[in-house]
Amino acid sequence: MTTEFELIARIAALFGAPEGVAVGIGDDGAVLDPGRFDLVTMDTMVEGVHFDRDWSSPQDVGWKLLASNLSDIAAMGGGPGAFFLSMALPAALDPGWPEGVLEGIKEAARALVPESFEVSAGGGDLSSTHGPIVLTMTLMGEASPAGPVLRRGAVPGDxxxxxxxxxxxxxxxxxxxxxxxxxxxxxxxxxxxxxxxxxxxxxxxxxxxxxxxxxxxxxxxxxxxxxxxxxxxxxxxxxxxxxxxxxxxxxxxxxxxxxxxxxxxxxxxxxxxxxxxxxxxxxxxxxxxxxxxxxxxxxxxxxxxxxxxxxxxxxxxxxxxxxxxxxxxxxxxx
CATH class of the missing domain: 3.90.650.10 (PurM-like C-terminal domain)
Structure with missing residues (x-):
């Protein structure tokens, strides 16, 4: 397994600093530009619950992790921005697997996100685990000038x-x-x-x-x-x-x-x-x-x-x- 710090360096190299994040990977916490993001969503994918390595590649898993978060921001009528990635990985895991997840996230960002938005990594957390792989992404977004679209608001006749x-x-x-x-x-x-x-x-x-x-x-x-x-x-x-x-x-x-x-x-x-x-x-x-x-x-x-x-x-x-x-x-x- 790649060391924690090698993997952090790889994430920083693969994803440029996103707009709206004044301080990203490399400090104790990220610093967001004031007033930039007003939407936040989070999705977790657990091995054996949300994906199976027997039929999904790490690139597939990374793609799906970003797609699920992008969909939440879209459902609120907003646009996506910086994401924060947490990975709990078994120590014996092939180092190519988390690398593949990162590649899948990058591929999904290129394929699913219009050029008018910038989706990139603002930080995250890494840990080892004796259990299944657990991946969590938090995605920031911006509501439209009209405000967010919520689940409430439907009226009879719609x-x-x-x-x-x-x-x-x-x-x-x-x-x-x-x-x-x-x-x-x-x-x-x-x-x-x-x-x-x-x-x-x-x-x-x-x-x-x-x-x-x-x-x-x-x-x-x-x-x-x-x-x-x-x-x-x-x-x-x-x-x-x-x-x-x-x-x-x-x-x-x-x-x-x-x-x-x-x-x-x-x-x-x-x-x-x-x-x-x-x-x-x-x-x-x-x-x-x-x-x-x-x-x-x-x-x-x-x-x-x-x-x-x-x-x-x-x-x-x-x-x-x-x-x-x-x-x-x-x-x-x-």
Whole structure:
């Protein structure tokens, strides 16, 4: 294993000092430029819970760690900035593994972050562990001049809009775990969606800038569960029209050739990192215009209703669909 100080030096060399950080790697703490960042998010990835080294490379893990954080900032209508990285690594770990994680973070920053934003390392922490690998990233961000978009703000009559597609990452995980007996080479998009998800960085920032959503969240724990967070925060109900959800060709293949229940994957699968929002009817022309201009994959999938109606999910034929729960839950006994 590379020494702690060698790894710190490598991080400093790989990532330049980010804008908004006056003092970064090399001191007891970072010093931020006053008033620069007003958004903060944090995500942790634990080996055996969020990734498996048998089917994900260290570059995949690093990519996904940054993508999950970027998606949170996007969901608040802001733009990303400096990140702080913590790694707890076994002493016997191949030194190439943490190096690969750093490479994956760098690759994701290049691929997912528009040039108008600068995402780089402002500091962090390193430790050894006798347990599984634990990676934690804290990402700073800036809200739009209109202010952050929160989960609360939806009102009855708002439309429920999905930017992107759901279910593909969950399908990829099922294939990798062997839950579905298929030829993995047929499902390259699903495997990539699990290993190297996207993040709607530019879209989130633009939606926040133009004040389009009344509420927004990223889909990380499952569409139904994450919609439920908006409903709870906004104290409203909803009708989710599952028949309006997009069907990726690989999901269609899983259903038609292998009998997989793709509706469950699309409604309760996690790790999609797409944006789910509510939009007042008067602002719907704006989202359609933005979708045309920026080639966004936008879908109108339901309506916010009164709180006494709760959440009603309508299936392919318009029938009510019931699930035991709507997505991934930490701390739940298996």
């Amino acid at each position: 439309r429920i809009v999905l930017l992107g597609q759901t279910g593909l990452a969950a399908a990829g995980l099922a294939i990798l775990r062997g839950d579905v007996d298929v030829e993995p080479g047929q499902f390259a998009c699903a495997l990539r969606a699990h290993r190297r998800p996207g993040a709607q960085v530019r879209a989130g920032a633009l939606l926040g800038l133009y004040g389009v959503p009344s509420a927004m969240i990223d889909v990380s724990d499952g569409l139904v569960q994450d919609l439920g967070h908006i409903l709870k925060a906004s104290e409203v109900g909803a009708r989710l029209e599952a028949y309006s959800l997009p069907h990726h060709p690989e999901l269609v293949m899983l259903r038609e050739e292998y009998g997989v229940d793709i509706l469950r994957l699309m409604l309760t699968g996690g790790d999609d990192y797409e944006l789910l929002m509510t939009i007042p009817p008067a602002r719907m022309p704006k989202i359609w215009d933005m979708a045309r201009r920026h080639s966004w994959d936008v879908h109108d999938i339901g309506e916010v209703r009164s709180p006494d109606e709760g959440l009603v999910v309508l299936g392919p034929e318009g029938e009510p669909v019931v699930f035991e729960h709507g997505g991934y839950r930490h701390f739940e006994a298996k």
